[in-house]
Amino acid sequence: MRRAILLFGVAACGELKLTPHAWPDAGGPDAPTDAGPDPVPIDADPRAPDAAPLTACQSMVTYGAGPPHESEVWLAGPDGGGARNLSESAGHDSIAVWSPDGTRVAFESDRDGYIDIWVAPVAGGPAVKATRSIDRILQMEGFEFSPLWSPDGYRLAVTRDDRIWVVLADGSLPTRLSDMTAESGRAAWSPDGARLAFVSGDDLWLVPVDQSASPRNLTATPTQKEDDPIWSPDGTRLAFTRASDIWVAAADGSGAVNLTPLTDSTDRLPRWLPDGTGLVFSSNREGSYKIFRVSTQGGIASRISNHTIPAGVGSGDLVSDVSPDGARVAFTRVTYNPQRQTAAGTVRLDGSDLVTFATGASAPSWSPCMDGGL
DSSP: OOOOOEEEEEOSSSOOOOBOEEETTOOGGGSOOOOOOOOBOOOOOTTOTTSOOOOSSOOBOOOOOSSTTOBOEEEEOTTSTTOEESSOOSSBEEEEEEOTTSSEEEEEEOTTSSOEEEEEETTSOOOEESOHHHHHHHTSOOOEEEEEEOTTSSEEEEEETTEEEEEETTSOOOEEOOSSOOOTTOEEEOTTSSEEEEEETTEEEEEETTOSSOOEESOOOTTSOEEEEEEOTTSSEEEEEETTEEEEEETTSOSOEESOTTOSSOEEEEEEOTTSSEEEEEEOTTSSBEEEEEETTOOOOEEOOOOOOOOOTTOEEEEEEEOTTSSEEEEEEEEESSSEEEEEEEEETTSOSEEEEEETEEEEEEOTTOOOOO
C-alpha cells in the first residue's frame, strides 16, 4: 500500500517537534479523552540523511517553522515522519496547497518584500512567482493571498485587493473575474473547473471562470452569514456554513438543508467525504472543538475525535482535509498553555489511531493521489 504524506506548516515561533504519539485502540464515543503527551522534539534538519525521499504525489501540507516572523512549508508522512522543508526561504511562507497531480505546491510568501503566490516542485528545485503578471498589469507591487488550484492544474485563483484573479500556474495570462469584493480564503473551484463559488458580504456567490455571465447570488440571506463553501465531489452540491450550522444545497443554491440544526453550538469547516455521502466538520458542542461526521441525509452527527482540551478561543481540533480514500481526517489541534499552540494531526474516520505531531504546524492536507493508511 502506498503511503500518504503530509504537507504541513509549523508556526513561526518555537522549535519543530515531529515525534508522533498515537492511541491505536481509540475509537468513536468511547475513545480515550487523554490529550496525550506533548510531542517530543527531534532533529528537524530538512537535509537529514535518513529523511525519506519525497517525489511526485507522496505528501500533505501546512505552514511554518523558524524564527519569529518566518515560517516554512513542510512535507511529511501522515505520522509526521520524514519531514522535509519545501520552501526554505528567509521570508514567511504559508497557506500551502497541492496541485491536483501532487507534483507542485502553491503557497504565500513575502520573500520578495510583498506577499505573493509562489509555486514549488515537490521533487525539488526553485520556486516560481506565479503572480508577477498581476503586478505588471496593475503597474504596482501588491499582496496576493489564498492560492487555489484549478482541477486541471493549469490555473490558480488568488485574491488581490479583495478581488478574485485567475492566472496560469506559470504566472501568465492574469484575469480579474469580477469587480465584486471577495473574502480571502473563502472560495472554491467547481470540480469541472468552470465556476468559482466565493463569499462576498454575507452571501455565497457563483461566477463562471470564462466570464460568460455576471456573478450570481446563491443564498441572498441578508440576516444570516454564509461561509466556508466547498463543492461535493460530483459538483452537484455545495456545503457551507450558515448561522453556525452546516448546510448543503444544490449547485444553483436551491433546496438548502440544515444538517446540524439541533445544537446550540458553532459548527464549521465542512469537508466532503470522497463518496459524497457525508461530511466531517468541527464543532464546539462539547466545549472545545472536536471533529464530527454527519450524513447528507441528516440525522445525529457522530463524534470522531475526543480529548479533554479546555475550552478556549478556537481551541480543539479544526478540520482541514480528508484523505482521498476517505479513511482519515487531517486537522489542526489548538491548545493554550498559556499561549496559543498548534500541532498537526490525523485520525481515522472511526475515531481510532489519532496521531498529533509537529508543534507549531497547522492546516495539514493530503496529497491528491495517496490514501490515508498508516
